[in-house]
Amino acid sequence: MSITAQLRESVTLPGGGALVNGCAFEVSGERLPRALLQNGHELEVHDLHEVFAGERAPAAVFPLPWPGWDRGVHSVSPDTTFAVFSGQRAVRAVGPGGETLWEYRHACWGPEIGHPHMGDEQEVCRGLEHGSCQVSADGRLVWAHVVTEQEGGNWQEFWVLLDARDGRELGRIPLDSAAAGSRHLRHPDGVHMGLCIGMGQDGILLHWARWDGEVLTGWDLGRRTDRILMDAHPAHPGFLTVEHYGSDLELHALDGTTIAEACLDPDDEEDDPPRWDHDCGFVDARTVIASVTCSDGLGRPRHRLLDGRTLEVRGTVEYPGGPVDSYVRPLGDGTWLTYDDTTGTLSRWAEADACAG
Structure with a gap:
């Protein structure tokens, strides 16, 4: 079944591809998120309402404390009065002028x-x-995934909870991980925090805490x-995941129990074999959007809409003007984003019937 998409708005935004491919979003007071984009040696905060109104200037800018460090996933306070950076050897909170708060x-x-750092905090070590x-x-709080050196030269990763006012540690959870990288997911219930740890060929770990x-x-x-x-929505008590190799999508309760599952039938697909891509989430409480591609990751992805509670596939999205070759970023308010690398156009879409209603 085909489901027609309707263009809500679009804007030319060079470099906007990061908005649909990566960890660029944080939900602020309303569901429509704001975007955090690294631009050179600065972290920019963009309000999506203003972006689509043609405003190129960021709502806030924070200098990077370690200009040579281009990894880590950072965060900005809801009122944009401070940013917290995940560095190679520290978590640091800074004000808009770049001043260190803690x-x-x-x-x-x-x-x-045992490698030395030569007393230079700007040195970036290999890895x-x-x-x-x-x-x-x-x-009020900062959640951080960090690593510590233990007695005997062993290494231990922890999930620490810090007071946002002064960086004081309030608690810590030991982790059985050897991370390549990680990212957090703030559940919209305002209580729970999720942590996804990627360990390369050793798999993925998921944690929740409160x-x-x-x-x-x-x-x-x-x-x-x-x-x-992948995502969570205020109307759901749990969260959405995709299997590492794209074999299925699952909707879970917070204890990890599987509530619903979506698999692909190779007989119903053009690709051999098909898989779910690593971009999916809630369009709204009733609808999930996800991409299907072939197992080698080549070819144009096809966007599917699924029931938000059962994960039953409702249909394939058809875009006016022809196929859209893009990652997809759902916003939770009934719309989703795509980005055209050729024209530099960021577009916001909704289901046509939903727009008519």
């Missing part, structure tokens, strides 16, 4: 044991490993999952 030191994500951080919805003001409680969904944490 710093939480940890061991180096670089892979060489691609990194952590991530996330400011809570109320701006802070009640006194006790930090976390739970590990297990190495067996090998699933990528």
Whole structure:
């Protein structure tokens, strides 16, 4: 079944591809998110409403504390008064002028044991490993994935909870991981935080946690999952994942229980074999959007709309003017984004029938 998309708005935005491919979004007060984009040695905060109104200037800009460090996943407070950066050897909060508000030191994500740093905080050690951080919805807490050096030269990764005012550690959860990288997902219920840790060929770990003001409680969904944490929606108590190799999508309760599953039937697909790509999420409470591509990752992706509660495929998105060769980024408010690399056009779409209603 074909489902027609209707263009809501579009804007020419060079470099806007990062908005549909990566960890560029944070949900602010309303569901329509804001975009965090690294531009040279600065982290820019863009309001999507203003972007589509033609405003190119960012709403806030934060200088990077370590210009040579291009990894880590960073976060900005809901009121944009400070940013928190996940560095190679520290988590640092900075103000709009780049002034350091506080710093939480940890061991180096670089892979060489015992390597010196020469006293230069700007030195970037070899290796691609990194952590991530996330400011809570109320701006009072900072969640961070860090690594520490233990006695005997061993290394241990932790998920730490910090006071956003001064960086004081409030609690920590030991992790059984050897990360290549990680990212957080702030659940829109304002209570739970998710952490997805990629370990290369060793798989993926998923964790959830909550802070009640006194006790930090976390739970590990297990190495067996090998699933990528993708999205959550205010109307759902759980979250959405995709299997590492794209074999299926699953909707889960917060304890990891599978509520619904979407698999692909090779007999119904043009590609041999097909897989779900690593871009999916909630268009709104009733609808999930996901991409289907061939197993080698080549060819034009096809966007599918699925029921948001059962993950039953409703149909394939048809775009006016022809196929759209793009990653897809759902916004949770009934719309989704695509980006045309050729023209530099960022477009916002909705289901045509939904627009008519």
